[in-house]
Amino acid sequence: QWTTASIVDETVAAIREQIGDRRAICGLSGGVDSAVAAALVHRAIGDQLTCVFVDHGLLRSGERTQVERDFVAATGVRLVTIDAVDRFLGALSGITDPEEKRKIIGREFIRVFEQAARDLQAEAGAAGEQIDFLVQGTLYPDVVESGGGTGAANIKSHHNVGGLPDDLQFELVEPLRALFKDEVRRVGLELGLPETIVHRQPFPGPGLGIRIIGEVTAARLATLRAADSIAREELTAAGLDRDIWQCPVVLLADVRSVGVQGDGRTYGHPVVLRPVSSEDAMTADWTRLPYDVLERISTRITNEVADVNRVTLDVTSKPPGTIEWE
Numbered sequence: 336q337w338t339t340a341s342i343v344d345e346t347v348a349a350i351r352e353q354i355g356d357r358r359a360i361c362g363l364s365g366g367v368d369s370a371v372a373a374a375l376v377h378r379a380i381g382d383q384l385t386c387v388f389v390d391h392g393l394l395r396s397g398e399r400t401q402v403e404r405d406f407v408a409a410t411g412v413r414l415v416t417i418d419a420v421d422r423f424l425g426a427l428s429g430i431t432d433p434e435e436k437r438k439i440i441g442r443e444f445i446r447v448f449e450q451a452a453r454d455l456q457a458e459a460g461a462a463g464e465q466i467d468f469l470v471q472g473t474l475y476p477d478v479v480e481s482g483g484g485t486g487a488a489n490i491k492s493h494h495n496v497g498g499l500p501d502d503l504q505f506e507l508v509e510p511l512r513a514l515f516k517d518e519v520r521r522v523g524l525e526l527g528l529p530e531t532i533v534h535r536q537p538f539p540g541p542g543l544g545i546r547i548i549g550e551v552t553a554a555r556l557a558t559l560r561a562a563d564s565i566a567r568e569e570l571t572a573a574g575l576d577r578d579i580w581q582c583p584v585v586l587l588a589d590v591r592s593v594g595v596q597g598d599g600r601t602y603g604h605p606v607v608l609r610p611v612s613s614e615d616a617m618t619a620d621w622t623r624l625p626y627d628v629l630e631r632i633s634t635r636i637t638n639e640v641a642d643v644n645r646v647t648l649d650v651t652s653k654p655p656g657t658i659e660w661e
C-alpha cells in the first residue's frame with residue numbers, strides 16, 4: 336500500500352543514498368515539477384542543495400514572489416535568483432517568428448543557468464567542495480516517452496545534461512521518475528508546498544514571450560501581464576481553476592482597433608482569451624465559460640489596462656488550433 340507519506344519517505348531515503356554528503360543544484364521554473372523535486376531533495380540533504388531561479392522577464396505577475404517568498408518560506412531552501420530580464424529582452428529585440436523566439440529563449444536560458452552553475456561551482460570550490468548533482472523534475476510519462484522534449488527551457492536527458500558543456504556535467508537526480516502528475520501534486524502537498532504552486536496550471540517554458548504576437552518588448556509584457564493577471568483573478572474567484580486546463584491570454588501587439596471610452600476615441604490592442612479543457616494537452620476543447628465571468632474579465636481588462644480596448648474569445652478546438660497562439 337503506497338501512501339503519499341511512504342512515497343516521500345522512500346524517495347528521501349533514496350536521495351540520501353545517492354547524494355550522501357555531496358552537493359547538488361536544482362533549477363526552479365515556478366512550476367510544480369521542479370518545485371516538488373527540489374523540496375524532496377531539500378528534505379533529504381538540506382543545505383547541500385542550492386536552487387537557482389532564472390527571472391527571464393517572461394513570467395506572469397506574482398510568479399517570482401511565489402518562488403522567492405512562498406516556496407522558500409515553505410521549504411527553507413537556499414535560493415539564488417538570477418535577474419536576466421534585460422538580457423532576454425535584448426536577445427528578443429526585433430524577433431517576431433515563434434520558433435525563433437523559442438530557440439532564443441531556450442539558448443539564453445541554458446547560458447544563464449550555465450553561468451550560475453559555474454559561479455556556484457567556484458563558490459563550492461573555494462570551500463574545498465564541489466557540486467556533483469543536478470536535480471530534475473522528470474516524471475514517469477517523460478521517462479516512458481524517453482526524453483521527448485517538452486519545452487525549450489527544459490534541460491532534459493537521461494545521463495548527461497544536454498546543452499551543458501563538458502566541464503559542467505552533473506550526475507542527475509530525478510526523484511519524480513516513478514510518479515505521475517497527480518502523485519507529484521500529492522507529494523507537494525504532503526511536503527507543505529503552497530497550493531498556488533502545487534495546483535498551478537501548465538505554463539510554457541518560453542512564458543509570455545510566445546503570447547505576444549509580434550515583437551516582445553518591456554511595455555508589451557507589462558500590458559499582457561496586467562491583462563493576464565485580471566483574467567486569472569476572475570477565473571479563480573469564480574472557482575473555475577480546476578475545470579480549466581489553462582487559459583492563455585494573448586496580446587495581438589501588431590493589431591489595433593478603434594474604440595471609444597469616456598469622451599474619447601481610442602486606438603488600442605485586442606487581447607484574446609483562450610480557455611481550454613483538456614486531459615493531456617494533445618487535444619483540447621474551448622471551455623464554455625459563463626457569460627458573467629467573461630463579462631467581468633472584459634470590463635476589468637478594458638477599464639484597467641491602458642492600451643487594451645477590446646477583449647475577444649477564441650472558440651477553436653485543438654485540432655485545428657493549438658492551445659498557444661505561437
Ligand code: XMP
Nearest residue numbers: 485486487537538539540541616657658659
Ligand atoms: P500547444 O500550443 O502545442 O500546447 O497546443 C500544448 C501544451 O504545451 C504547452 N507549450 C509549451 N510548453 N515550451 C513548453 O514548456 C513550449 O515551447 C511550449 N509550447 C506550448 C502549452 O502551454 C500547452 O500546455
